[in-house]
Amino acid sequence: MTISRLNFRAAILLGSLLIGASPALAEAVLHRGNADEPQTLDQAHTSINIEEFILKDLYEGLTIYDASGKIVPGAAESWTVSDDGTVYTFKLRPNAKWSDGSSVTAEDFVFSLKRVEDPKTAAGYANILYPIKNAQKVNKGEVPVDQLGVKAVDDKTLEITLEQPTPFFLELLAHQTALPVSKASVEKNGAKFVQPGVMVSNGAFKLAAHVPNDSLTVMKNPEYWDAANVKLDKVIFYPINDQAASVRRFEAKEMDIVYNFSADQIDRLRKSYGDAVHVAPWLATYYYTFDTRNPPYNDVRVRRALSMAVDRDFLAKEIYSGSQLPSYSMVPPGIASYGEPSKADFADKSQLDREDEAVKLMKEAGYGEGGKPLDIEIRYNTNPNHERVATAVADMWKSTFGAKVSLRNLDVASHYAYLQEGGKYDVARAGWTADYADAENFLALSVSGNKTFNYSKFNNPKYDALMEQSYKERDPAARSKILHEAEAILMAEQPVAPFLTQASLWLVADKVKGWQDNAPDQHLSKYLSVSE
Known part of the structure; x- marks a missing residue:
């Protein structure tokens, strides 16, 4: 059987129309x-x-x-x-x-x-x-x-x-x-x-x-x-837990989005892919907590001095390669109903000025050079990055105050069980990731009645009263103001010292x-x- 010249031309025309239409018909995957x-x-x-x-x-x-x-x-x-x-x-x-x-x-x-x-x-x-x-x-x-x-x-x-x-x-x-x-x-x-x-x-x-x-x-x-x-x-x-393999598949254009790549790849990937690299503040805070039941950590001057002496920029850049961001507030930025968090009053000072003020506060409290010796144990849950942070903080406290600092680590379950059960300590690493996008989720941790997560055993009646008032306030702006007042107290007292806001890492x-x-x-x- 032969195809007529007319049918042949019709077939060619139909084929070209189908070819031209194929991009529009292609699945969006x-x-x-x-x-x-x-x-x-x-x-x-x-x-x-x-x-x-x-x-x-x-x-x-x-x-x-x-x-x-x-x-x-x-x-x-x-x-x-x-x-x-x-x-x-x-x-x-x-x-x-x-x-x-x-x-x-x-x-x-x-x-x-x-x-x-x-x-x-x-x-x-x-x-x-x-x-x-x-x-x-x-x-x-x-x-x-x-x-x-x-x-x-x-x-x-x-x-x-x-x-x-x-x-x-x-x-x-x-x-x-x-x-x-x-x-x-x-x-x-x-x-x-x-x-x-x-x-x-x-x-x-x-x-x-x-x-x-x-x-x-x-x-x-x-x-x-x-x-x-x-x-x-x-x-x-794609359930790929090998971060290097995920990046390779992204670079091969096999995946359009990659979640949580290795932080040490940020600079290289930015050079190659620019704006495809997303490092965005996340609702997660990395902090140290002081046991306020025991001296010298029951003295606000000591807590403030220790917090001020920690170079957060160093921790963020050198240890986390920019995958975490310096923090001076318990509540991370980015909560729409809260706005800009209430930062510690030393947040805008240079690190040198912070250290100078920290030395003065420590002397006023009777510790450091010419005073009582500082013997500090930092507890943290076993993790290479947490160990590096603890080692860096220990060095900062040694060089600033002449403190003697030791480190103690436990597996994550044992570490948090010890803190939640009220075990005594000097300083301990902790972290909190929001269950929901509201400042209360972070500030409620330090209410005196929170027996599980108030690791520092912080007890401030004015703070507690503000938090209680926030639950009753229906007006969003008024409630935000109340919560900001509470956070300002927390950051002035420093029972917890926020160091870093965790960032989410995506390739898009x-x-x-x-x-x-x-x-x-x-x-x-x-x-x-x-x-x-």
Whole structure:
């Protein structure tokens, strides 16, 4: 059989049209490095950010973080709060659907929140939602699950009652623990509800495939209420915990995004890739704590002097290669509801001026040259960088005050258990990463009634009163002012000496659009796109 000249020309024309159309028809695929294999895709058992990154693409909570790290409506289109700040009424989006096409209902959220607090679930992060009325009692098995303060008023109206006003409650609802599950799917499939081909989700994407230790693929969810604005067709997460291998795959253009590369590569990568290298302040503080129960650390002059003598710029640049940033406040920068933190009053002085003032303060307190000898033990959890920091700080205190400094390290579990159980010490390394983007999460650590995390045993009635006042204040600006006053006291007294703000490290290819660095380190794929 022969093809006619007319049909031949038509075939050529059709072929050229298809070729010209192919770029527009090509899938928009984002390749994301994710540092390790997720241990679970069950929001009740999630605990780490590499799971969070995936889960927040699959599911959408009542509130979410936008591309800039601000809290915005998610599955709830709006909400109201009672005059006393204890009852939140959420209106779910009328077009919010699960990936199987069924409607997302208030009962799904009631079921999900009860599931998290039910002691039978054994959710590791159940405490994040303890502000909900009876949540702690339910979780500890003291009252029945049906007494949790959550209620479906109707299919699209959810009411949540709190124990007391909690100004940061909307931030808590953006945590991965508060992500909903489909009641129908969980009741039908049990623990298998997390599997590809079974999972029913309400986020911008749905689970397509998961090959453990190789890749996890999510596809655009056509049932998502805002699907029209989701620009990606597919996101592939790669669980590569070898940082060098991740960088190599980025350089080979096999991955578009790499999470958490080795800090010693920052300078080299910046020379080669410029703005693709992102080093952004994160909501995490690296600090030393002083045992204020014992002399000389019960003397504010000694604590201030020791803190001032630490060269934070050296720690940030020489030990962490710029992957952490010098800090003079307990609250890290970047919290929208708080603004610029209250820094220690010596923050703007040169290091030489700080050291001169530190020597004077130490002499006033009767220690150092010509006074009582300083014999200091620094405790830290075993880690090469923590050891390098402790060694550097010890050298600074030796050279500035003539102190005799020794180091003691324990594994991380033993180190924190010792501090949390009230063991006596001189100086100890500690760190805190925000559970939610609110200054209270950092400042509450030093309330005298915090028996677990107030390692310094700091006890200042005015500080405690300000923190208590902050829980009752409904006006955001007034509350921020109160919290700033509390932090100013903390930084003047220095029971804790913040040294560094941790930075998040990402490589983001130029082809990726929509990326914004933000302190909560939230980067939902729904806000991203790729261009060739």
